[in-house]
Amino acid sequence: MSVEDRLIELGHALPDASAPAANYVPYVQVGNLLFVSGQISREGDDLIRGTVGDDMSVEEGAAAARTCALGLLAQVKAACDGDLSRLKRVVKLTGFVNSTPDFEGQPQVINGCSDLLVDVLGEAGRHSRSAVSAGALPLGVAVEIEGIFEIA
Known part of the structure; x- marks a missing residue:
C-alpha cells in the first residue's frame, strides 16, 4: 500500500508543502x-497555537504534533518530485513543545508525530528523536518538529 493510500485509510490527507516563512529553504538533500526544516502545528491555513500545560492539554499537543508529521511528509513528497515511494525511512526527529516551565510531558506530545509516522510507514517510520520544551515558538504555535529522512 502506498504512503498516501495508508494516510487516507487512517483518515489523513497531506497538505501542500508550506513555503519558508523566513530566510531558509524547506529541505536540503545531502546524498540520500x-x-x-521545522514544520509548525497547523490545520489548513489555521495555526494551532497554545502552551501545553497552560491552555492546552497533552492530548491537544499530541494532535498538534500529528499535523507536524503531515507537514514533514508533505515536504518529503515535494523533495521527491511527488513520489513518496522514494521515502526509505525516518531517521531522526527533533520536536519542540511550547510549554510551561514545569511541564514534563514533552515526549508524550511529540508521540503524536512519532505514532503517526509509525502507523503510516511501519518499521520505516521508527526513528531516533529528541523532544524538548520551548518557552515560545514562532507565531505562538504549540509544536514545531524537524526531521531527517532517508530517500532513494
Missing part, C-alpha cells in the same frame, strides 16, 4: 539524506 533529506533534512526537512
Whole structure:
C-alpha cells in the first residue's frame, strides 16, 4: 500500500508543502539524506497555537504534533518530485513543545508525530528523536518538529 493510500485509510490527507516563512529553504538533500526544516502545528491555513500545560492539554499537543508529521511528509513528497515511494525511512526527529516551565510531558506530545509516522510507514517510520520544551515558538504555535529522512 502506498504512503498516501495508508494516510487516507487512517483518515489523513497531506497538505501542500508550506513555503519558508523566513530566510531558509524547506529541505536540503545531502546524498540520500533529506533534512526537512521545522514544520509548525497547523490545520489548513489555521495555526494551532497554545502552551501545553497552560491552555492546552497533552492530548491537544499530541494532535498538534500529528499535523507536524503531515507537514514533514508533505515536504518529503515535494523533495521527491511527488513520489513518496522514494521515502526509505525516518531517521531522526527533533520536536519542540511550547510549554510551561514545569511541564514534563514533552515526549508524550511529540508521540503524536512519532505514532503517526509509525502507523503510516511501519518499521520505516521508527526513528531516533529528541523532544524538548520551548518557552515560545514562532507565531505562538504549540509544536514545531524537524526531521531527517532517508530517500532513494
